[in-house]
Amino acid sequence: GNSVTQMEGPVTLSEEAFLTINCTYTATGYPSLFWYVQYPGEGLQLLLKATKADDKGSNKGFEATYRKETTSFHLEKGSVQVSDSAVYFCARGAGANNLFFGTGTRLTVIP
Amino acid sequence: DTAVSQTPKYLVTQMGNDKSIKCEQNLGHDTMYWYKQDSKKFLKIMFSYNNKELIINETVPNRFSPKSPDKAHLNLHINSLELGDSAVYFCASSQQGLAAFFGQGTRLTVV
Numbered sequence: 001g002n003s004v005t006q007m008e009g010p011v012t013l014s015e016e017a018f019l020t021i022n023c024t025y026t027a028t029g030y031p032s033l034f035w036y037v038q039y040p041g042e043g044l045q046l047l048l049k050a051t052k053a054d055d056k057g058s059n060k061g062f063e064a065t066y067r068k069e070t071t072s073f074h075l076e077k078g079s080v081q082v083s084d085s086a087v088y089f090c091a092r093g094a095g096a097n098n099l100f101f102g103t104g105t106r107l108t109v110i111p
Numbered sequence: 112d113t114a115v116s117q118t119p120k121y122l123v124t125q126m127g128n129d130k131s132i133k134c135e136q137n138l139g140h141d142t143m144y145w146y147k148q149d150s151k152k153f154l155k156i157m158f159s160y161n162n163k164e165l166i167i168n169e170t171v172p173n174r175f176s177p178k179s180p181d182k183a184h185l186n187l188h189i190n191s192l193e194l195g196d197s198a199v200y201f202c203a204s205s206q207q208g209l210a211a212f213f214g215q216g217t218r219l220t221v222v
Contacts, residue, residue: 038152042215098166099205100156106152
């Protein structure tokens with residue numbers, strides 16, 4: 001079954017609004033967790049990651065904290081820009097050879 | 112200097128044809144993947160190879176056959192193409208469970 005669940009989109013926000021995209025996972029142990037971003041017409045790019053509990057990944061104003069108590073890795077940004085419009089994917093590692101992705105959340109930021 | 116490159120970027124073909132998509136990575140990674148992204152942006156793993164050996168083979172029709180001549184290459188061959196095969200196919204590579212690097216994607220359209 002799907003071991004990464006993220007909030008369904010699409011999400012539409014005004015510029016400078018606060019963003020949260022929820023992500024929860026199921027796993028035995030403590031897998032590495034990732035957020036990927038896909039800009040229109042491009043491939044996926046790593047946005048940020050956390051490899052152990054309580055770690056906070058951050059990049060380009062985005063943050064996500066690895067919460068083992070709630071098995072969550074929610075993505076947040078304090079003030080979104082139009083250029084943040086993209087599809088965001090939460091993912092978790094599975095062993096040394098696999099990544100499980102969530103279904104993606106489309107974010108549209110309007111001026 | 113592209114880390115993960117896949118060709119072609121666009122592929123339009125008729126039903127029933129056989130086609131291949133090539134992928135190469137110059138990162139020295141041991142693991143390579145093929146993912147399929149449908150029109151709703153859902154991303155699903157198809158195959159994972161580690162050091163030229165098949166590790167993961169999700170529920171994919173056997174018309175899809177990956178070939179890994181060496182650990183830097185993972186090509187995807189598709190026989191008897193169907194309309195439902197239309198999607199964007201992403202190649203990726205990773206090393207020991209670290210974040211995956213993705214290619215730019217190949218948009219396959221079957222007409």
